Amino acid sequence: MKSTVKSQPDAQQKVHLSASAVILAFGFIVVTSSCVTRAQNGDEVSAGLWTWKTSGCADCHGPFADGDRDDDDFPIGANVRTTKLDAAALKATIRCGRAGMGMPAFEDGAYAVYSCYGRPLSSAPANLEPSTRKLTADEIDAVIAYLQARVIGRGRITRQECLAYYDDQPDSCEDFR
Numbered sequence: 001m002k003s004t005v006k007s008q009p010d011a012q013q014k015v016h017l018s019a020s021a022v023i024l025a026f027g028f029i030v031v032t033s034s035c036v037t038r039a040q041n042g043d044e045v046s047a048g049l050w051t052w053k054t055s056g057c058a059d060c061h062g063p064f065a066d067g068d069r070d071d072d073d074f075p076i077g078a079n080v081r082t083t084k085l086d087a088a089a090l091k092a093t094i095r096c097g098r099a100g101m102g103m104p105a106f107e108d109g110a111y112a113v114y115s116c117y118g119r120p121l122s123s124a125p126a127n128l129e130p131s132t133r134k135l136t137a138d139e140i141d142a143v144i145a146y147l148q149a150r151v152i153g154r155g156r157i158t159r160q161e162c163l164a165y166y167d168d169q170p171d172s173c174e175d176f177r
């Protein structure tokens with residue numbers, strides 16, 4: 001009898017302990033997975049910056065995407081800093097471009113293999129600006145992650161943003177305070 005009475009709190013304690021273990025383990029999983037997601041997102045943003053720099057985006061949009069183009073021989077790109085487009089609309093614009101407006105299509109097979117703007121498949125419009133290179137689906141997602149994390153809605157271009165873009169070379173950032 002004595003032992004049954006004594007074993008009860010023991011059993012309760014065990015339940016308690018294993019419950020805390022579950023909570024602890026769960027907390028650990030939540031914390032680690034959110035760190036992993038953040039690290040993965042950081043990687044995607046850096047990959048997107050690389051894509052932005054190597055795909056000619058800055059020729060027309062300028063390095064900081066405000067429409068102050070890098071090269072006068074190119075069409076003037078939109079100010080992407082103030083865009084109201086959501087991820088899906090950004091993706092459609094980058095995949096398919098804007099025929100007759102100067103924005104190239106960056107997806108290989110856009111219009112012909114993959115539908116654009118809900119149109120039936122056909123050859124790409126003739127008045128589409130040519131792109132310097134094509135981007136994979138991952139590169140398009142990465143450049144969108146970059147624009148959303150560092151560019152869209154950021155307001156004026158700061159010296160800090162400029163230094164981050166130009167790998168801490170102050171000579172490239174004299175115009176920014």
Ligand code: HEC
Pocket residue numbers: 051052055056057058059060061074075076077078079080082083084085090093094098101102103104106129143
């Ligand atoms: C040859 C010039 C050119 C290049 C290169 C270019 N763009 Fe554009 N882009 C434009 C022009 C011009 C517009 C505005 C089109 C219009 O008026 O509808 C535009 C529009 C956009 C828009 C839509 C903005 C809005 O609010 O409607 C996004 C997003 C965009 N470009 C992203 C990119 C990205 C990312 C790259 C590189 C992968 C890129 N562009 C390369 C010229 C260019």
